[in-house]
Structures are given as C-alpha cells and as structure tokens.
Amino acid sequence: MTYTTLSLTLIFVLIPLLLSKTLKLDLEKDTIIATVRSIVQLLAVGYVLKFVFDSEHIIYILLMITLMIGTATLNARKKGKAIKGITWKIALTLIVIEAVTQGILLGFHIVPATAQYIIPISGMLIGNSMVLSILFLNRFTAEIEASRDEVELILSLGGTPKQAIHNQLTNAIRASMIPTIESQKTIELVQLPGMMSGQIIGGADPVQAVQFQLLIIFALLTTAAISSILIGFLSYPTLFNERMQIIKNSISK
C-alpha cells in the first residue's frame, strides 16, 4: 500500500468527524487527537520494528520486549494502586508469562527464533495479560470490600490470611479467566480474529493463518491462567500485616 492510497483511508476519519459536527456530539477534538496519535505511534512502531527485524539482534529484541512489559505494567498498576508493591508484582507476572510462553514456543521449535515471530507474539500475550491483570485487580478489590465481614470472621476464628481470602481470590481468578475462555468458544463464528485477518489480507494461506491463530488461542489460555493466579498470590499477602490483621485502607481504591 502506498502512502497516497493510505491517505485515502482518512475518509473513514472524515465521516465520523462530519457526523459528530452535524449531530453536535462534541467528539471532533478527541477523534482528531486519536487519529494523529495512532498515525504517529503506529508509524514509529513500524519503523522501529523494521529496524529490529533487519538487525535481528538479540539486544534489540529484548529492548522491545522490555518496552512492552514496562508500558503494560504502567497501564495495569493504576487499578491496584492500593496494593503495596503492585508495580513489581505486575512486572514479574508479565516477565513470567513471557518466559513461559516463549520458552515453550522457541524451546519446542514451534516458531522460528526470529524477531518477526517473537515480537508480535509477545505483544499479543503481554497485552492480553495486562487486560487480565486489570480485570483481576478490579474484581479482587471489589470482592474483598463486599465480604470484609467474612474475611474478618475467618481471621477471628483462628484462620490464616490465605484461608480468610481464599474464596475472594478464587472468585476473582475465575472471573478474570472466564472472558478469555468464553471469547474462544465463539471465535470465528462472529468475527475473524485480528491476527488471522491481517495474515490473510497480507496474502498468507488461510489454513496457515488459522494454524497461527490456534497457536495464539492456546497460548492465551496459559496467559490467562498464569496472569491471574500469579498476581493473585503475589497480591493477597500485602493486604495483611505480620499479626494477621487486615491493613486499613489496603484495599480501598
């Protein structure tokens, strides 16, 4: 695609701008900002990726992955600010996700050990893990707030913090994993997944595109399970002190 043809796609931006103006939706400024940001960010990413793919140097690949993990951590931590040390807990979770998934993919030679595969797959898995961490933290803090009496009851009967928080922890883990499992049940019936569509548009064989999509779907299941379980087990001890007491304001958002 040439830049001239790409510029024609701006018609898709003009349509909502005109509609917003006509219907007084007051979304023109946000639409323009979103458009400019996506052009600049995506082009920058495109050029950076081209450089990394061309150089095929391990340092650049690691830098890209570090950048992804850093950005995802900063986004997800906003939802768990009240949990002490949430930044490193999310970062550690994402590092484990990356190590486990890439370890399996590269270790079993499922994909070639090149930047062209490692970086896009890492991006999808880290991005998904970030969303799951946000879902988990939202649900976990809400569960504890709603059942503070039950948590206190178990502690008062001589239970440990882990026993006191067990139901809330498993509920939050289940709740954050369910969307991944449910969306995979209906995938391709409603819409073609983004990565698969991209490959098909790019000229790849549809069956091969499906194979890669399945790879991602299966990897996402592991991502979902590890993200919520790991961040859950790393987070709950910080809600209690060494005397097994609930730390005041430790779970308020």
Next chain:
Amino acid sequence: MNSLNEIAISFQNVFYEIDDLSILNNITGEFYKGKITTLVGPSGAGKSTLLKMCNGLISPTTGDIFIGDQPIHSYEPTHLRKSVGIALQSAPIIRGTVFHNLSLPFTLQNKKLPEKDAISFLEDVRLDHTFLHRQAEDLSGGQKQKISIARSLLNRPKILLLDEITSALDPTSVNEIEQLILKINQKYGVTMIWITHNIEQAKRIGHYTWIMMEGQLLETGESTILSTSTNERIQQFVNGVQDL
C-alpha cells in the same frame, strides 16, 4: 475491683488512633477470669475496637495488653484467636448449611467435625438437630446469632467476646441468648466481655462493667455502678438510655 479475682485480660495505657483520629485514649483496666464484664457506652465510644484488640484483630497504637500474664503480642495470632473467641453483632454467615458454618473452625484446622458433636453444640444453643442441614442464610436473626455463638465455642475458647449480640433481636430471643450466655459462663467457666447498649441487660447479666465514652474508660466496677455512679456524664448516659 475485686483483688481476689484472677486477671484474664489487662489493658495498660492503651491508645489507638486511625489517621490522627483518637479512637481509644489511655485505657487501663482489667477483665476477670470466669466473670461476665459488660462494656457500655454510646456509639463511637471505642467499645468494638477494644473488643477486637482482645482477639488480636487490631493492635494498639501504643500501650500494652496482657492475656493472663503474657503480652498479647507474644501469642501466635491464630493460637490467640482460638483461645479468645468473638461473636459479632452482624453474626456473619458463610454460604452453606448450618453444619458447614458450625464446622468452620475445624475446617480451618483441616479437621472434620463429627455430626454428633455438631448436634451437641446446637443443643448447647437450644437449637435441635433438624437445623443441622438447613441453609444458614434462611435462618432468622436470632437463630443466626445462636449459630454464631455456637461456632465461636467450637475452639473451646477461654475468653468469649460478644459484640452487641442481642441488639437486633426480639425480647424472646434476647432472653434465650442471655440464658445461654449465663449457662456457658457457668458450665465452662468462660470469661465473657459483652458489649451492650441495654443498661438493664448489663445490670442483669454482668458481674462487672466498664463504662466508656469518646474513647475513654470513665469508670469500672461491679455492675451496680450503673445505678450508683456519682459521675454526672454516666448518670446522664444511663438515664438517657433508660428513657428511650
């Protein structure tokens, strides 16, 4: 108070603050072994905070609490909470049957409560065996409170803390719970600390009383001080509550 009584819990210059707000202000006093001590005072006096300190759910900002002659912090928290039971006003119920709720202290220790023991605990709180497999959430307030008391007895505590356990109950249930607490106190010699807003109940049930206001312990003594105290604030409070 009575120098012949053994001390179960003592508070020495206990302060508690949250966000610079004083909740307990220099509390010093004793609770006696095998006796029922009532805690009375208006809302916000710090009674529930004090009660939770005895069970180790909260620690003082400064000051010392002793269980027997040992500092409270020398006890391992789970061990302390098994010997100092607490029944809360809200009588929290976990989802499941009455048996499920009664078994909770055992479940937490990876032990199984035999059904016949559960029935015996139910009978202690004057509920028959037919309650055992009913859903706990379907019970009345009084029945839930009885389950909560029975559950707190499962660990065979030496001290039992009761936080306004009859405040939301009808007069018949109040009478039943009072008789039950008296029976447990006499049968097992359990030390009781009971928060109540009901002055007549405090006189009826308590051997001793602590009168608290605005985080301070105004007076302690035998329950008769609720009628005989010369402290003007206490007189105003007692008369005010009785006029309600």
